[in-house]
Amino acid sequence: MADRSRVYKTEGVILRRRNLGEADSIFTVFSPREGKFDAIAKGVRKARSRMRGHLEPLTRSSLLLARGRSLDVFTQAETIAPYRAVRDDLQCGAVAIYCAELVDRFTIERAENPGLYELLLALLDALEGGAPSHVARYFELHVLALTGYELQLDACAVCGGRILAGDVFLSPSAGGFVCTGCRAKAGGGRIISLRAVKVLRYAHSTDIGSMASLRIDEDLGHELEGVMAEVVRHFLEHEPRTRPYLEQVSALASRVSAPHSEGVELPQGS
């Protein structure tokens, strides 16, 4: 824990906002040294609040906080990176909101995790630079690794042997890929295509920039999304709340590229 002086400085990414009372809001911040924490911004919903724009979710800001009895209080905030392109694009924004939720869900309060902070910044920077939405797969894999749930992708998670021939299965409960022989011992697992195996192994060992420049076709993209959704659900023990929204936005994006005649219906998440 940092020193206990009354005010302290940190930078952080705003993960979410909840309104409190007439004009206050509680923000969940993720910072490199303080970890995840909640703090109150007084009067931030008034039009003339000086902090309002600096505390929008998905903004990276430099913050000054005063320690409070239960929650700390923001006293100053200044934007470091507004990630404007991320919020101006429906799909990029949805991916970023989903990843912010993963950070929120996979962390506990005030637990320092600078590596995870770096990962979140890398994701936001990549999306800001126009990275495709499959960078979310990279993010999912590495969020798991940085919070103690690293998947075993090089060898069979049960017997430790190399996965040579035959089908490869992914078993979240075994913690990674399993070979045909160990599938029953792992309590099942879904079969996964060789292409998906390669992408996941690549994502595991590379940086987000290389992942962003990978060309992934629609079928493979769907497979990877489904596989990782199952893994995330397993470790989180429930579906992330932002998941349906992410799916609806993706459905909308693919519908705009191939418009239907019934263009007035809301998209359904799969």
Add this chain to the structure above:
Amino acid sequence: MPDSVAGTPEPIARLIEALHKLPGVGPKSAQRLAYHILRISEEEAFALARAISDVKSRIVFCSLCLNITETDPCAMCSDTRRASSMICVVEQPLDVLAIERAGSYHGRYHVLHGVLNPMDGIGPEDLHIRELLRRVGEGNVAEVIMATNPSLEGEATAMFVQRLVGPLGVKVTRLARGLPSGADLEYTDDVTLARALEGRQEL
């Protein structure tokens, strides 16, 4: 829940409990309000009770714009002087009042009754987007003005609706964003300042 003090008569305890459920009313305020109501004249107290019951029994949602109203369709939807070719989409009924106060809009409204907030699990099916699409689909609408708040959620909602309404061949516009009057440039965030610069106008 406020501490029920032993000896508080049951009707007062019940009133305190009901008031305590209101937003921003703590246990002490609830007690103060309850004892205040006890002291005021019978006439005043019954007027308050009637006002509460009328709100629940007489207020309905307008079947067109979803705003709160006493008559359906609401006064604004039935006002023929208001342009029916323009629909201003807002988050809450209070936003309609705010825009009306500004006095420079003379079209129709559509109240979504919320905003996309994926973090809290509020998706498009929880908002009145379908009704808006139906109104736009019926024709006669030339412009849809997205007047949701300039927050992450409001922007996402505006873009989401734009994606759905745009293909229907209707112009979708967004309220301009920039500096509020009386603002301090020094404290303005980068996004607002960048947008204010983009939207600058010749003097």
